[in-house]
Amino acid sequence: xxxxxxxxxxxxxKLTLNTGLFINNEFVEGSSTIETINPSTxxxxxxxxxxxxxEVDAAVEAAHKAYYGGWKNSCPRERAxxxxxxxxxxxxxxxxxxxxxxxxxxxxxxxxxSFDVPGLAGQLRYFAGCTDKVHGKVIxxxxxxxxxxxxxxxxxxxIIPWNFPLAMLSWKIAPALAMSNTVVIKTSELTPxxxxxxxxxxxxxxxxxxxxxxxxxxxxxxxxxxxRHMKVSKIAFTGSTAVGRLIMKAAAETNLKKVTLELGGKSxxxxxxxxxxxxxxxxxxxxxxxxxxxxxxxxxxxxFVQEGIYDQFIEKFKxxxxxxxxxxxxxxxxxxxxxxSERQFERVMGYIESGKEEGATCLLGGNRVGDSGYFIEPTxxxxxxxxxxxxxxxxxxxxxxxxxxxxxxxxxxMAHDTDYGLAAAVFTSSLKRAITVSNRLEAGTxxxxxxNQISENVPFGGYKQSGNGRENSVYALDxxxxxxxxxxxxxx
Amino acid sequence: MSADLQTIxxxxxxxLEVHTHLFINNEFVPGHGPLIETINPATxxxxCAVHSAxxxDVNAAVEAADKCFNExxxxxxxxxxxxxxxxxADLMERDKEELAALDALDNGKAYTVARDIDxxxxxxxxxxxxxxxxxxxxxxxxxxxxxxxxTRHEALGVVGAVIPWNYPxxxxxxxxxxxxxxGNCVVMKTSELTPxxxxxxxxxxxxxxxxxxxxxxxxxxxxxxxxxxANxKLVSKMAFTGSTGTGRKIxxxxxxxNLKKLQLELGGKSxxxxxxDADLENAAVMACGGIFNNHxxxxxxxSRILVHSSVLDKFLELFVKATDETxxxxxxxxxxxxxxxxxSKGQFDKILNYIKIGQEEGATLYxxxKRWGEKGYFIEPTxxxxxxxxxxxxxxxxxxxxxxxxxxxTIDEAIAMANDSSYGxxxxxxxxxxxxxxxVSNEIKAGTxxxxxxDIFDQSTPFGGYKQSGFGKELGxxxxxxYTQVKVVKFQLLNTGL
Numbered sequence: 001x002x003x004x005x006x007x008x009x010x011x012x013x014k015l016t017l018n019t020g021l022f023i024n025n026e027f028v029e030g031s032s033t034i035e036t037i038n039p040s041t042x043x044x045x046x047x048x049x050x051x052x053x054x055e056v057d058a059a060v061e062a063a064h065k066a067y068y069g070g071w072k073n074s075c076p077r078e079r080a081x082x083x084x085x086x087x088x089x090x091x092x093x094x095x096x097x098x099x100x101x102x103x104x105x106x107x108x109x110x111x112x113x114s115f116d117v118p119g120l121a122g123q124l125r126y127f128a129g130c131t132d133k134v135h136g137k138v139i140x141x142x143x144x145x146x147x148x149x150x151x152x153x154x155x156x157x158x159i160i161p162w163n164f165p166l167a168m169l170s171w172k173i174a175p176a177l178a179m180s181n182t183v184v185i186k187t188s189e190l191t192p193x194x195x196x197x198x199x200x201x202x203x204x205x206x207x208x209x210x211x212x213x214x215x216x217x218x219x220x221x222x223x224x225x226x227x228r229h230m231k232v233s234k235i236a237f238t239g240s241t242a243v244g245r246l247i248m249k250a251a252a253e254t255n256l257k258k259v260t261l262e263l264g265g266k267s268x269x270x271x272x273x274x275x276x277x278x279x280x281x282x283x284x285x286x287x288x289x290x291x292x293x294x295x296x297x298x299x300x301x302x303x304f305v306q307e308g309i310y311d312q313f314i315e316k317f318k319x320x321x322x323x324x325x326x327x328x329x330x331x332x333x334x335x336x337x338x339x340x341s342e343r344q345f346e347r348v349m350g351y352i353e354s355g356k357e358e359g360a361t362c363l364l365g366g367n368r369v370g371d372s373g374y375f376i377e378p379t380x381x382x383x384x385x386x387x388x389x390x391x392x393x394x395x396x397x398x399x400x401x402x403x404x405x406x407x408x409x410x411x412x413x414m415a416h417d418t419d420y421g422l423a424a425a426v427f428t429s430s431l432k433r434a435i436t437v438s439n440r441l442e443a444g445t446x447x448x449x450x451x452n453q454i455s456e457n458v459p460f461g462g463y464k465q466s467g468n469g470r471e472n473s474v475y476a477l478d479x480x481x482x483x484x485x486x487x488x489x490x491x492x
Numbered sequence: 493m494s495a496d497l498q499t500i501x502x503x504x505x506x507x508l509e510v511h512t513h514l515f516i517n518n519e520f521v522p523g524h525g526p527l528i529e530t531i532n533p534a535t536x537x538x539x540c541a542v543h544s545a546x547x548x549d550v551n552a553a554v555e556a557a558d559k560c561f562n563e564x565x566x567x568x569x570x571x572x573x574x575x576x577x578x579x580x581a582d583l584m585e586r587d588k589e590e591l592a593a594l595d596a597l598d599n600g601k602a603y604t605v606a607r608d609i610d611x612x613x614x615x616x617x618x619x620x621x622x623x624x625x626x627x628x629x630x631x632x633x634x635x636x637x638x639x640x641x642x643t644r645h646e647a648l649g650v651v652g653a654v655i656p657w658n659y660p661x662x663x664x665x666x667x668x669x670x671x672x673x674x675g676n677c678v679v680m681k682t683s684e685l686t687p688x689x690x691x692x693x694x695x696x697x698x699x700x701x702x703x704x705x706x707x708x709x710x711x712x713x714x715x716x717x718x719x720x721x722a723n724x725k726l727v728s729k730m731a732f733t734g735s736t737g738t739g740r741k742i743x744x745x746x747x748x749x750n751l752k753k754l755q756l757e758l759g760g761k762s763x764x765x766x767x768x769d770a771d772l773e774n775a776a777v778m779a780c781g782g783i784f785n786n787h788x789x790x791x792x793x794x795s796r797i798l799v800h801s802s803v804l805d806k807f808l809e810l811f812v813k814a815t816d817e818t819x820x821x822x823x824x825x826x827x828x829x830x831x832x833x834x835x836s837k838g839q840f841d842k843i844l845n846y847i848k849i850g851q852e853e854g855a856t857l858y859x860x861x862k863r864w865g866e867k868g869y870f871i872e873p874t875x876x877x878x879x880x881x882x883x884x885x886x887x888x889x890x891x892x893x894x895x896x897x898x899x900x901x902t903i904d905e906a907i908a909m910a911n912d913s914s915y916g917x918x919x920x921x922x923x924x925x926x927x928x929x930x931x932v933s934n935e936i937k938a939g940t941x942x943x944x945x946x947d948i949f950d951q952s953t954p955f956g957g958y959k960q961s962g963f964g965k966e967l968g969x970x971x972x973x974x975y976t977q978v979k980v981v982k983f984q985l986l987n988t989g990l
Contacts, residue, residue: 077619080619080623125575129574129624129627133952135969431983431985432987435983456571457570457626488926488930490927
């Protein structure tokens, strides 16, 4: 059976897609298939092989064998060389990878070209630079030589979402590989294609078989099996809080594997009336919610505007949100593509309905765009109260709720009225306010006078039910390390 | 005036084009100092003449570096700096053979050693530090309420570097790599004895895409060019590898000029301690390399071997065997050569003089002691036994293929002898006991202690001396401190205004 398929994109780009499971440096069949849809058109792109118990076992076995077969004790510089080489190949094939990403996910091609694919290369390079810089400590103890070593954990499972397929893949594999773990990544069944393409580059770069394995599968099948597998020593998950709970439960019920979670958010974006430049605040706030069609875990989906500038903010924000094309992701003018799937589309539309039903004002948008593909207009709700569903639950779409506040204590209380704590933003020209408010906010990332600025060398992760553990930066290495203390008795 | 590019012919017959001018602000420009002839120490013949830098040239280089730092380099993103350093490593990899040939020709080291050790490790050094560029972290520090404090680890600005002739490219790499990764601009004075390979490196730095003024390489004499650099008020730091005597002068210059920061990698008289329970075969092989590698021209050479009296005869037999089998003298470009000539007539004479002194002092010349061949500054691997630790050949750095062997009875005695030196660069201990290994390495006053090996380097582990072997670390994360300065910023958060 052929495990590749040819596809020509709407802008005429010819692709050869991998459709197998990537296990042990080979593309193999699965137990069933899953169709992946182009969300810009609602049409099937192709069917890919799906992993069930047999394939998950095979992938874990391959990773286990590779770990103990040399990767665990591999030379750091060799790991760095391979990771740099893979980054080189990603950069060489950026057009192809970006086209696959846009085809399968729907994000504007220019975003895939400027953010997603470069992000993958950047992560690989950052962590390639870490491999030979892992230091334990030597600790003074009487009559002994005591020291710590920072060891890898073993076979690490990664379950990644569909919103930034390649970037999310890189956030998992880069620190894991740098610390000489081997990985089994289950991609989202909604966006399997770009990661499978990366499989070819992994082989070309020269990674030993089994070090990186990439399988497509349903969360409740392959994902669950991976989370429960007795030979998987750690699982890293990015996705919804609901599934995060299931993963934690699965780990608890099996081998207590280490768990890190990057979950949902309902991040507060707080605009004070002393902003130096309101247009800038509006620019960032718009990016904060509508980027990636609102399908960002740290989206600034609740905006709190101090009453003195509320009217001006609303006017400018509404104008900016209404501008810009929502549509064909291959068009250079498009700033927003479709939602990922019919189900997500329905879900977001459902929240828009609920907003209206609960009495909020739909100031802008609220409708589908066009009649094929899952496009939704940038949507604004005002006159919201904190207990409304659209203020409490993660919508994961281009829908923002905006409300006003009087003073800082009030807004911080409102900002904290959520189970989530992934990110937050503060717009102000007062340094004192910026520092004190960011100190007080219970969130893993606080942006001041910007939004959604993420880089590979600064940690990212949630407080509260937005998860635990940090990705990006040297902090990420902690997730893929276990610490051994050695004490040598000096007898004489 | 001679053109920048000159054609030279290697002993293999291959022709190479070499740069001979000064490299300032991404251009090869004529120098105003005297022309310096660089000699092939294997043949004693002139290879070619290179330009050297006078005070005006040093000023031009420093000013170019300073301007570039303030206007360009400090604004370049850290990840981009790392990318450029990695690119430079890629180009060195591409032109590895040429770089190795230039070092072998100009320095006299074996071509295979230059290629497989010097250039290979230099490339590794650049790749290692490239990975640090975007990982230089300050700290946020809590003090009291309404105050916000953090540190920045900032670049120094213009770094002056003066490097020796014993590992022309590698000594340069050890300075360039951390200096560039931490965001500094560099003016490097190479040794007048080995100018050629770094001028090729300069061309690669330009090809890699470094902005003009980040990398500047000038040839010149220490007492002129080096002196101007060490006294220059726009140079924020001098990194020096060389003799202790010159190290002192550089320290004096810093004191007389702008109190520029210093890092000194100086001489050594490192002791290798062979215990009664050592694996003697291994010790002999390692100790042999420990002194005879690079023709004894290493600051960390294990030039004193302290052997437990009970194993002296056996060790000596194995040591001589290892020497005979591995230390093959010959033309640096011959495949089987391990030891080439000493760098110059001056060094050659100095070493032969120490051999004479050793005999006069009463040490027993056990092997070698003479010139090898009739042309080129070759000296036989030389072994003195029955040495006393206070002899000149046991206290003063010879910097040649001459080792002094003494015996000891107890570990305490060995430790005392090892530490009885004004130097403290390195040391070695050979033993099969964990206790002895830990105890001796704890007690030896040196910056590197090797256990059951010698002269093994890694980009991740720091290197630098105790005592009069200098201060400051090269390689490893520790090197970053040498090229950054810490600024603490403390905000008082007011209710009004800011």
